[in-house]
Amino acid sequence: MSDFQRRSAELNDLLCVLNVLTWDARTQMPAGGGPARAQQMATISALARERLLDPAFERAAAEVQEAGMQGDEVQRRAAAQALEAIAAMRRVPAELTHELALLKSEAQELWIEARRTNDFALFAPALTRMVELNRRLADALGYEDHPYDALLGTYEPGVTVATLTPLFERLRAHHVPLVQATKDRPPPRSDFLYRHYPAEAQKRFSLTMAEQFGYDVGRGRLDESAHPFEISFTRGDVRITTRFQETFLPAALFGTLHETGHALYEQGVRPELSRSVLTSDLLGLYAVGGASYGTHESQSRLWENRIGRARAFWDLHYPLLQDTFPEQLGDVSTGEFHRAVNRVQPSLIRVEADELTYDLHIMLRVDLERALMAGELAVQDLPEAWNARIEADLGLVVPSDAQGVLQDIHWSSGMFGSFPTYTIGNVMASQFYEAAHAALPDLEGSLARGDYAPLRGWLTKQIYQHGRTYSPHELLTRTTGGGLDPAPYLKYLTGKYSELYGLSPQEAHA
Amino acid sequence: MSDFQRRSAELNDLLCVLNVLTWDARTQMPAGGGPARAQQMATISALARERLLDPAFERAAAEVQEAGMQGDEVQRRAAAQALEAIAAMRRVPAELTHELALLKSEAQELWIEARRTNDFALFAPALTRMVELNRRLADALGYEDHPYDALLGTYEPGVTVATLTPLFERLRAHHVPLVQATKDRPPPRSDFLYRHYPAEAQKRFSLTMAEQFGYDVGRGRLDESAHPFEISFTRGDVRITTRFQETFLPAALFGTLHETGHALYEQGVRPELSRSVLTSDLLGLYAVGGASYGTHESQSRLWENRIGRARAFWDLHYPLLQDTFPEQLGDVSTGEFHRAVNRVQPSLIRVEADELTYDLHIMLRVDLERALMAGELAVQDLPEAWNARIEADLGLVVPSDAQGVLQDIHWSSGMFGSFPTYTIGNVMASQFYEAAHAALPDLEGSLARGDYAPLRGWLTKQIYQHGRTYSPHELLTRTTGGGLDPAPYLKYLTGKYSELYGLSPQEAHA
Incomplete structure (x- = not known):
């Protein structure tokens, strides 16, 4: 093991430990443990930062990089990423990092209270300060065109406002009329989704489906938490959580399939990348095997929506769901169930949104935060801007x-x-x-048989195994021959909702 | 916060984090997480060791100590303990620490396999090496009379072979004839202990009793694990575990009361000692508020045995236990139940032993390990020595x-x-x-009423709140006026078993 590898392993251990502390805090910790836990996490974060910025680590990374073509390509990429993270972290004044950490705890508490009491004014000063500090963070990190680019780049390397604008315009031009077209059709039946579904049985069914997808419970576990998430401490221990609503079946079910998608990614990273820079988000101080937030989300959405909400999935698995809930679903056909879990229904809440309106929720937030960052929108004007946009895009009045x-x-x-x-x-x-699909001619056949191994195998080979070795753009280019392209997504949505709602080609493109 | 306090807090955070990682590994972690977890723990241990041996920490501690009478007494004690731990750790070569850590993982795996296959020869080479390394550890730590003293001192400061020998002789002279005397009486009825007791109901009852004792579940939780234990991450998060045997009621019940005793100690440490040397076992790299292993065990045994196995406890709580298990205990009187959970029954297994034979199990182990350390007994002769002693002390033949x-x-x-x-x-x-008892004239009355606050209050004031501020000897001297003295223990046992078995004074001292 080289000095660079040894130091990288230590750093990744610290990030994994932070993840364990986070998981425990969100799923197991008694309330009394909170204050001490925050200090324990601050101590580990500070140590990770110290190790990352240790000049010896930079020297070790530089040596690997300088070894050039004689060295190992994967090691060279790890070293390059380490050097980039070190440089970025050095550009951020320690005092700003400290201020941001303090404000984060404070702002979260205020936000919880403001949401509980429906009092935006209570949260506004902290949010104003948060915008200021993030603007300073953007300035410190550096950008060419827009301060938002600097922040976006920490989550999705390579994507900028200039990339997003045309992409979002195209999605918007597609989604808004399609949502409208579905509104003109009678809504599918969905009463049965709100019957009583005991949590224990929901958990059993959801976990069975997760295991069918390939989630290895010998290297993971499913728990409950207020906000569902996936978290990993190397590929050998990848945990997911969900939240059971006993009177709304889809929440935990699709939530589990969503987190399973994230988990398959992490469990699929090849063993050699454990304890390395290529399973570490060094800037975010977070242990993660996925290449970026967007790449990770592509896998959760793929398994949740493309697979888990498909007709083929329910043709195969609906009988087991009916066996699990015979009284609740005895009078519901496969088709009715499939249509219900895919119904388009403009709603106020992002996490409850269907596939079509979900993107509209995202675009709203992105436009507002971009304007906040550019100083074009004041925090005090945020609620009004929000409400106006919800009304314009979704035709809903925000009541609070x-x-x-x-x-x-x-x-x-x-x-x-x-x-x-x-x-x-x-x-x-x-x-x-x-x-x-292009690489696996029998993809649809295997999915119809409930054989998820071919798809998972292809995704593992092309994406999962590489961890953070390649950038999202490289992963796209290697597999599709080009960069980010909304055409396949739009085609999928048009096809899906045309069929579900019986729309003519003209209506779907109204 | 002084530099010493700041560095102590960071060190304690690391030890608390190690405890979180341990708790998770023993109660939640999927099997696949094992190898990475071992590395994460090794990394945190190494960092703790590095911080402890940082010359800046020693200087900061020395400054506090030199502040002398002008300083704060508690800080001075913390500094003295830190300096002592630093000195001791410096005496142990890093190479020996490393060898011991490696051997520990290896030996534990071999031991598990050896126990499973009943093959001592498989474990013997690792044990021989373990004896050697511990002998080297004893030499490095230093001792006056016996190498065993050096090791014992890391668990129980101030106690040596010279202290133990007369103490154990006196206990032995008391216990062996008393066990014999109980054997001459008809054994109490105990068939009902082996009926079927569902784990969920056991957990409910046990936790109710733990809360009656004063265990604060807002700062703790009860889980299952293969081996019951208590562990804390500051007084705000003190967790206990137990193991449910559905066909043997006492295991989880008294196990929970035992761990509750440990937990009351940790939850009772005063808040000011959190994140300090006085809640850190710096030599063992373990976050703990109790003064020593023996002091900690005094509290688990006190709550489990003196309170939980007392007639007054069952006179009060047996009705709830009967309500919880009406079918299993409907035909069993309070007296029968109380006698059954206190029956003397020589057995092969230490953790299943009653109060009397338990000490005999301990003395056997101590005599053997002392002889191993002194080079008077070879590992290969250990099984024979063990079996001979079990037969001599307990009249049992060891079958495997x-x-x-x-x-x-x-x-x-x-x-x-x-x-x-x-x-x-x-x-x-x-x-x-x-x-x-001497300080609280109504102690028996309060216990009979199920009011555990006076006893817990006294223990908190005299012992718990101080964390590791005072040595075990100081705690004894402050509360009893003298050092370790077996007289009260022997009086308790004689009284208890005379009454339970109807022994005359002559028989009890046969």
């Missing part, structure tokens, strides 16, 4: 800020620039799926 | 090494010198109980 501008945790935790990655994930999911 | 010399994990994890602390804990428990 709690169901509007205060619904997401992201801004209170300073994650400006992460929202675009959800939609980027959707776009990439369809690109990868089309590439898999 | 798995139920004999291979039953405990301690030697495979290198914990030579920790066994005496179990018996020391028993002795201290009675001393503390007698002191509490």
Whole structure:
């Protein structure tokens, strides 16, 4: 093991430990453990930062890089990423990092209280300060065209406002009329989704499906938490959580399939990349095997939506769901169930949105945070801007800020620039799926038989195994021959909703 | 916060993090997580060791110590303990620490396999090496009379072979004839202990009792694990585990009360000592608020045995247990139940032993490990020595090494010198109980009413709140006026078993 590898391994260990502490805090920790846990995490973060910025680590990385073509390509990429992260972190003043960390705890508490009491004014000063500090962070990190680019780049390397603008315009031009067209059709029956579904049985069914997809519970586990997430401490321990709603079946079911997609990615990283820079987000101080937020999301959305909401999936698995809930679903056909879990229904809340309106929620947030960053929108004007946009895009009146501008945790935790990655994930999911389809002539057949190994195998070979070795753009280019392209995604959505709602080609492109 | 306090806090954070990683590994982690977890723990241990041996930490501690009488007494004690731990750790060559850590993993795996296949020869070479390395550890740490003293001192400061020998002789002279006397009486009825007791109901009852004792579940939780334990990450998060046997009621019930005793100690440490040297075992690299292993055990044994196995406890709580298990206990009186959970029954397995024969199990182990350390006994002769002693002390023939010399994990994890602390804990428990009794005239009355606050309050004031500020000897002297003294313990046992078995004073001292 080289000095660079040894130091990288230590750093990754620290990031994995941070993840264990986070998982425990969100799923197991008694309330009394909170204050000490925050200090323990701050201590480990500080140590990770110290090790990352240790001049000896930089020297070790530089040596590997200088070894040039004689060295190992994977090691050289790891070294390049380390040097880039070190340089970026050096550009951010320690005092700003410290201020941001302090503000994060404070802003999150205020946000929780503001959402509970529906009082945006309570959160506004902290949010104003958060915008300021993120603007300073953007300046420190550096950018060419737009301060938002600097922040976005930490979540999705290579994507900028200049990339996003035409992409979003195209999606918008497609989604808005398609949503309208579905509105003109009678809504599918969905009453049965709200019957009583005991959590224990939901968990059993969801985990069975996760294992069918290939989730290895010998290297993972499913728990409950207030907000579902996936987290890994190397590929040998990749955990997922969900939240059971006993009177709304889809929440935990599709939530589990979503997190399973993330987990398949992490479990598929090849063993050699464990404890390396190529399973470490060094700038975010987070242990993760996925290439970017968007790439990760492409896998959760692919398994949740392309596979888990497909008619072929329910033709095969609906009988087991009916056996699990005979009283609740005895009077519901496969087709009715499939249509219900795919119904388009403009709603106020992003995490409850269907596939079509979901992107509209994202674009709203991205436009607003981009304007905040550019100084074109003041925090105090945010609720009004939010509500106007919801009405324009979805035809809904926002009855309270709690169901509007205060619904997401992201801004209170300073994650400006992460929202675009959800939609980027959707776009990439369809690109990868089309590439898999081209490579695997019997893909549809295998999926219809419930054999997920061919798809998972292709994704593992092309994406998962590489961890963070390749950039999202490289992964796309290697598999599809080009960069980010919304065409496959739009084609999928048009086809899917035309069929579900019986729309003519003209209506679908109205 | 002084530099010493800041560095102590960071060190304690690291030890708490190690405890979180341990708890997770033993209660939640999927099998696949094992190898990476071992590396994560090794990384945190190495960092803790590095921070402890950082010359800047030694200087900061020395400054506090030199501040002398002008400083704060608690800070001065913390500094003195830090300097002592630094000096001790410096005496141990890094290479020996490393060898021990490696051997520990290897030996534990071999021990598990050896126990499973009842093959002592498989474990013997690793154990021989473990004895050698511990002998070298003893030499490095230093001792006056006996190498065993050096090891024992890391678990129970101030206790040596010279202290133990007369103490153990006196206990032995008391216990052996008393066990014999109970054997001459008809054994109490105990068939009902082996009926079917569903784990969920056991958990509910056990946790209710733990909360009655004062265990705060807002700062803790009860889980299942293969080997029950208590572990803390500051007083705000003190977790306990137990193991449910559905066909043997006492295991989880008294196991929970035992761990609750440990937990009350940790939850009772005063808040100011969190994140300090006085809640850190710096030599063992373990976050713990108790003064020593023996002091800790005194509290688990006090709550489990003096309170939980007392007639007054069952007079009060047996109705709830009967309500919980009406079919299993409907035909069993309070007296029958109380006698059954206190029956004396020589057995092969330490963790299943009653209060009387338990100490005999301990003395056997201590005599053997002391002889191993002194080079008076070879590892290959260990099984024979073990079996001969079990026959002499308990009148039992050991049918297999798995139920004999291979039953405990301690030697495979290198914990030579920790066994005496179990018996020391028993002795201290009675001393503390007698002191509490003298200070609280209505102690028996409050216990009979199920009011555990007066006893817990006294123990908190005299012992728990101080964390590791005072040595075990100081705690004893402050509360009882003297050092380790078996008289109260022997008086308790004689009284208890005379009454349970209807022994005359002559028989009890036969």
